[in-house]
Amino acid sequence: MLAALIRKELLVLGRDVHGLLALFLLPVIFIVVMSLALRNYYSPPLDNLRYAIDSRDAGAPAAYLAGQWQQTHGAALTLPDDWQAQLHQGRLAYVIVLDARLSDELQALTLPTTALVHLLAEPGIDGHLLNALRAELTGIAGEFKARMAMLDAGAPPPPPQASVTALVDAQRVATSGVRPTAVQQSVPAWLVFGMFFIVTSLANLLLQERTHGTLARLRSLGVPSHTLLLAKALPYFGVNLLQVLLMLGVGLWLIPALGGDALSLAGVHWPALACAIGAISAAAVGLSLLLASLVRTAAQAATVGPALNVLMAAVGGIMVPTFVMPDFMQKLARLSPMNWALEALLGVLLRGGGVAQLVPQLVPLLMLALVTGSAAAWLFRRRA
């Protein structure tokens, strides 16, 4: 009996074109769009920004600074006459203005007190990028000053590879050695969103059964409530699993084909990934069953679930990563089940964590599944 009811559920779901599009196509679109759109945010390509240098200093030190910069960032454009207007309009990313007194300052054995290198950027430039450019300019200027100081002190010329920048090493640490990219963040985020989106499909189908009398008919034939509920829940575990496989596939193959970075599964702890997906699916199915048991009209089925999903996603760091949120929003994010789910997946895919590392996310997800599933079962028995 259970197998037949599951088959019925899968057939009905499979013939609900709109439902299928929402469950599978929508998250794919989000993953692709957000991975490609945020690619430069996570790995900003410094060498393809349009920039110019306004050098008002003809001295060698100023030329050294400009030359070092162009080695890293590519050749500067010829400074246009209307460079200020182009900056305002964003047609130039930034202009470096080298003050006429720069060379004198760079050669002086003192620390500067006045800005003589002006980094002027277009209004929409990312704050982190601006800071990075400024830090690099400061580093080049500092490097020159250090060499001047060594020269003045009579120290031997430093070897070619020696540099102040060699003093500091910075890297993102991950046990798997995976470099975080936009796709490494987007796939888990929109996968979680898609998994929780089963609420709309489930609620609609259950409401149809209630209003058309098929649920009452099954009950009158003596089909137990728990069988009816299981027959509703189990197919959606399957749907979630299919979503996982599809979204991972998108990350592995589709996004690279479109010019983005590939999702990396190197070093992934597979049991941990299975546990994370299982817990997320359980939470999603439980919550969906509860909402499906509560809604009484088609309008409610069409709005309550999606609205809740969007709210959980917005608060939980799906649409906007939590690390760009202010502190109080980051705390608020921890209340969203989608945040728990996202952190669980990031823990596996980004940080290479094992099951033990996922416990802080798995426990609330499973508790949510238990509470919502139990409430749904009680409501279902009362109202079916």
Next chain:
Amino acid sequence: MLRVENLGHRYAGATADALHDVSLDVERGRVLGLLGPNGAGKTTLISHLAGTLALQRGRILVDGEPLAHARQRQPTQIAVAPQDYAFYGALSVAENLACFAAACRLDGAVRQARIDACIDFAQLARCAAVRADRLSGGLKRRLNLAIALLAQPQLLVLDEPTAGVDPQSRAFILEAIARLARAGAAVIYTSHYMEEIEAIADRVLILDQGRSICEGPLPELLAAEGNVLRLSAPGLDETLLSRHGTVEPPDRAGAWTLHLAAGSTPAGVLSDLEVRGLCVAQIAYGRRDLEQLFMALTHHSLRDGS
């Protein structure tokens, strides 16, 4: 087979009973026609038989056993074909039957045999692979009926099985129900269409505002109390008829009902009308229809809401 004794039910928050002190008997091989206007309590009664409403007052016995026990022991011995199309529109006819056959706990070869038998009975073979939501109204009603027959129920409850169907499908369904009764099933048949009830029911129960106002064998109920003449004629009016007895207002078809006074006879009435130049178009003596019966009992039409 089925005995309902003093059944009562009041919905939460309601100020009046949906059912009050309703009793009925249905034997195997018999059809009970359940009539009543909207809100009379038919659906509430059917819901009790379907097991979707908990018993509040009264008793429902199936072969002497309380309904709840009977349902627990054999849930499929009572089948309900609801008024709504209670099947899955996205599934084909065959898929719907397969799903509900499994719900009836039919397995393996038995399941397929019953599916085939029901498709054959309802003459759905040509559309077995068609999605249910693409069937015509008549075929949907047949599917609804076929699903109810999967487990070969001993009691079949049909809630307006011909609502919204064409005359051909209606005739098919009525004939099929009569065949089921002849085969030994007990049938409860609800409808707004008196002519259907008159055509197939052995007994009738009329509900109004949750109460049973009339119950018994159909022929006896329709038999006139005393001498009753029904007739229609152009130009006929109360004045002409009142000379021969008590006159009831004409029904929707324009037929007058005359309770003959002592000493008056149908032949005498007809002679009198003939002398006055009136040509009688229709005449019936000693019988009335369910609509008239209902009107006489409740003073409103069977099709009016309560």
